[in-house]
Structure formats: C-alpha cells, structure tokens
Amino acid sequence: MRSPHRMAVSDPSEEISPHHPYVATSPHNPYEELGALAPNPLEDFLEEEPEDAAETPWEPPNHRRGSRRRRNRFAGLPPAAKAVVALAVAAAFLVLVDRWALLYAEHEAADKLKDQLDLSAAPEVDIEGFPFLTQVFDQRLEKVRVTVPDVAADRVSLAKVSATATDVTMKGDGPTSLTGAVIGRMRGEVLLSFDDLNRELGASQVTFTGHGRDKVYARGTLPVAGHDLKVRADARIERDGDRGVATDIDRMRLDIGDMATYRPGARDSEGLHLSRTGARRVADESSQAKALLAVPEIARRLGVPDAAVRDALRSDAKLNDVTGSPEFVDDVMRLNLIDVAAGHPALLKRLGLDPALLKGLDALTRPVLVDRLSLAFQLPKLPGEGAMRLQGVKVEEDGIRVGVEGYGIGFGG
Numbered sequence: 082m083r084s085p086h087r088m089a090v091s092d093p094s095e096e097i098s099p100h101h102p103y104v105a106t107s108p109h110n111p112y113e114e115l116g117a118l119a120p121n122p123l124e125d126f127l128e129e130e131p132e133d134a135a136e137t138p139w140e141p142p143n144h145r146r147g148s149r150r151r152r153n154r155f156a157g158l159p160p161a162a163k164a165v166v167a168l169a170v171a172a173a174f175l176v177l178v179d180r181w182a183l184l185y186a187e188h189e190a191a192d193k194l195k196d197q198l199d200l201s202a203a204p205e206v207d208i209e210g211f212p213f214l215t216q217v218f219d220q221r222l223e224k225v226r227v228t229v230p231d232v233a234a235d236r237v238s239l240a241k242v243s244a245t246a247t248d249v250t251m252k253g254d255g256p257t258s259l260t261g262a263v264i265g266r267m268r269g270e271v272l273l274s275f276d277d278l279n280r281e282l283g284a285s286q287v288t289f290t291g292h293g294r295d296k297v298y299a300r301g302t303l304p305v306a307g308h309d310l311k312v313r314a315d316a317r318i319e320r321d322g323d324r325g326v327a328t329d330i331d332r333m334r335l336d337i338g339d340m341a342t343y344r345p346g347a348r349d350s351e352g353l354h355l356s357r358t359g360a361r362r363v364a365d366e367s368s369q370a371k372a373l374l375a376v377p378e379i380a381r382r383l384g385v386p387d388a389a390v391r392d393a394l395r396s397d398a399k400l401n402d403v404t405g406s407p408e409f410v411d412d413v414m415r416l417n418l419i420d421v422a423a424g425h426p427a428l429l430k431r432l433g434l435d436p437a438l439l440k441g442l443d444a445l446t447r448p449v450l451v452d453r454l455s456l457a458f459q460l461p462k463l464p465g466e467g468a469m470r471l472q473g474v475k476v477e478e479d480g481i482r483v484g485v486e487g488y489g490i491g492f493g494g
Contacts, residue, residue, distance in 0.1 A: 179214050187208055193492060200232065202230060210223035220252075221248070227246065229242040235457065241271075245268055246266070263490070270483065273326075273481040275289045276479075287300065287312060288301050289316075313334045317329045318456065324459055324460040325457065341355050356414070357410065364404040370403075383416075419443060468490075471484065
C-alpha cells in the first residue's frame with residue numbers, strides 16, 4: 082500500500098514578491114482567508130488512527146426508553162393533579178355501581194309487578210333521579226314511570242297502561258333486598274286501541290273508528306245463519322264508576338242486501354222491515370204483491386179493503402191500482418216481517434228471504450248484539466290497600482284514552 086504523500090509546506094515567513102511569475106494578480110478574496118482558518122477535511126481521512134484506540138462494544142437498542150419516559154412524566158405530576166385523577170376514577174366507579182344498582186332495582190320491581198298483577202309480560206319500570214343509591218338509603222324515590230302493555234280487561238285488552246308515581250316509599254334494606262313499595266300519588270292513562278279492538282273482535286269483521294269526543298262508529302259485517310250482513314252501530318263512551326268504562330250502543334242496524342233491514346228491539350220501528358228498495362220491488366212484482374194481499378191479516382195491516390183485495394187478486398189492472406199508490410210502499414215498509422214469519426214462513430220465502438236467516442235474526446236480540454259490539458271494560462283490582470280510579474274519557478283517532486289516578490297504593494310485602 083502506498084504511503085500517504087506528504088505535501089511540502091513552505092515557510093510562511095518567507096515573503097513572495099507579488100511580481101513573482103507564478104503568483105496570480107487576482108483581487109483579494111476574504112473567503113479564502115476564512116477557508117485557511119478551517120481545518121483541512123482530508124486530514125481526518127488521511128490521518129491513521131492509533132492502533133491502541135479502544136473500540137466501543139455494540140449494544141442492542143433500548144425500545145423501552147419511551148415508556149419509561151412516560152411513566153416518569155406521570156410520576157412528575159404534582160400531588161394536586163394526581164388527586165384529581167384519582168377522584169375522577171373513583172367517581173366513574175361510583176357512577177357505574179349506581180347505574181348497576183338502578184338496573185337491578187328496576188328489573189326486580191318489574192318482576193314483582195308482573196307477579197302481583199298477574200300480567201302476561203313484565204312491565205317497563207323507569208326509576209328517575211340521580212344518584213339512585215342516595216334515594217335507596219333514604220328509602221324514598223322521587224319519580225317512577227311504569228308502562229304495562231296488554232292488560233286483560235274483560236273481553237278486550239288494554240293496549241297500554243302508563244303511569245307516573247311520585248313520593249314512593251320503598252320497603253327493604255337495599256337495592257338487592259327490596260320487598261315492596263307504597264306509592265304516595267300516581268297519575269297516568271289507559272289506552273284502548275282501535276287496532277286491538279278490530280283484531281280481538283274480528284270474528285264479527287267489525288271495525289271501530291272514533292267520531293267526536295265520546296262516540297265510536299262500528300261498521301262491518303256480521304255472520305248470521307250463513308249470511309254476511311252489513312252491520313252499523315253507534316256507541317257513546319262514558320265512565321262507569323271508578324274503575325270501568327261503559328258503552329251505550331244505539332242505532333244498531335243490519336242490512337240484508339238492499340232488500341230488508343233488521344233493528345233489534347220491540348218497538349214498532351224495530352224488527353225486520355223491507356227497505357224502500359225492497360218494498361218498491363214487491364209493489365212492482367205482481368206475484369209478490371198478490372202473495373202479500375192473499376193473507377187477510379197482512380191485507381188489513383196494509384189498509385186494503387176486502388173488496389179491493391178480491392179485485393186485485395183477479396185483475397192485474399186492479400192490482401196496479403192498489404200497489405201503484407204512494408201509500409202502499411210506505412205501508413209495506415212498516416210491516417214487521419218477524420211477525421209475518423211466525424205465522425206465514427212460506428210467504429217470506431216468496432219475498433226472497435231465507436227462513437233460516439229469519440230464525441237467526443230472531444235469536445239475535447238487542448242484548449246479544451250489544452254484547453257483541455260492546456267496548457266496555459273494567460280495570461283489574463290492585464293488590465293491597467290504596468285507591469285507584471278512572472277520570473275523564475276521551476275518544477281519539479287511535480283509540481279510547483282514559484285518565485287514571487291513585488293514592489296510597491301498596492305493592493309487595
């Protein structure tokens with residue numbers, strides 16, 4: 082290997098004449114003076130290191146320096162900051178415990194209400210107020226909301242019973258040992274849904290719709306003796322005592338096509354009567370008109386003299402004179418066909434009415450029909466002491482809403 086070449090350095094004290102033939106006559110450059118002051122970069126490269134220089138042993142990189150640095154940062158926090166962090170963690174833990182106790186108490190209360198009220202499903206219980214544990218220690222809850230779906234009430238089911246209880250005193254030693262409660266005051270509402278009514282009373286294929294503040298219309302069909310009869314009824318809703326709702330149903334009517342109309346009852350306007358269309362059809366059909374006039378009792382009810390009846394039965398012209406009068410159609414409409422069927426069942430068949438249908442209508446009395454269309458219900462009795470009563474009744478688009486209030490209602494042991 083070639084040894085490094087040492088360059089000869091002239092004595093700096095030796096002066097060189099500016100007129101020397103190898104000296105450039107360029108102007109003075111200050112950067113050259115600064116460069117002369119800096120060490121020559123080739124010197125480190127060209128200079129050999131001493132053989133006895135100690136080599137630094139290799140060590141693996143320490144990747145935990147950053148984590149140690151972070152721990153050191155937390156350790157470097159002032160005591161006040163550490164206390165704040167500790168309090169925040171403790172507060173979060175207490176909130177978690179409080180919410181757990183609340184959920185447990187709500188679940189236990191729902192199960193007890195389900196058992197004591199004999200409900201098909203557990204109600205929704207929502208205990209308000211924070212924190213919950215302080216209320217438990219005081220054994221008094223600020224406000225509790227309860228929603229009970231599908232409450233059986235006689236022949237219908239209440240879609241929802243919702244109530245808000247205040248001033249609730251708990252019985253028990255803690256959230257895990259609640260035995261009961263006493264409700265100081267309770268207010269809520271009961272909903273009887275039209276959708277539920279239409280489904281539960283759907284055997285009659287009748288639908289219920291609200292009309293006004295206290296009326297409900299019932300419209301649909303009712304099967305009678307194999308015939309689907311159109312049914313129409315109006316029901317007025319009112320409160321019945323402290324726990325019940327009653328329906329006063331009137332203007333009940335069943336239409337047998339366009340031939341006749343049945344109204345249950347014993348008054349003259351009630352029973353089975355031909356409609357105006359049916360009476361006009363009888364007047365225009367000579368065979369049906371003669372069948373009516375051939376029965377002396379019916380002819381007398383129609384006010385046709387015996388001589389006119391004999392002439393009408395022999396001559397169609399005379400028959401037209403009798404049936405063509407305006408009074409004849411009105412008189413035929415006043416006939417109660419239930420009475421006619423009792424003595425002359427064959428006559429009704431000639432008029433186009435099924436005798437089996439007439440028997441079914443005869444059994445469909447007003448109380449029976451009212452019961453099939455009734456929307457009345459009674460709230461179930463609550464266990465224990467206390468009082469609960471219904472308030473105002475209001476008919477809305479989705480159903481019948483009734484206010485409810487109670488005082489001193491106790492649950493559990």
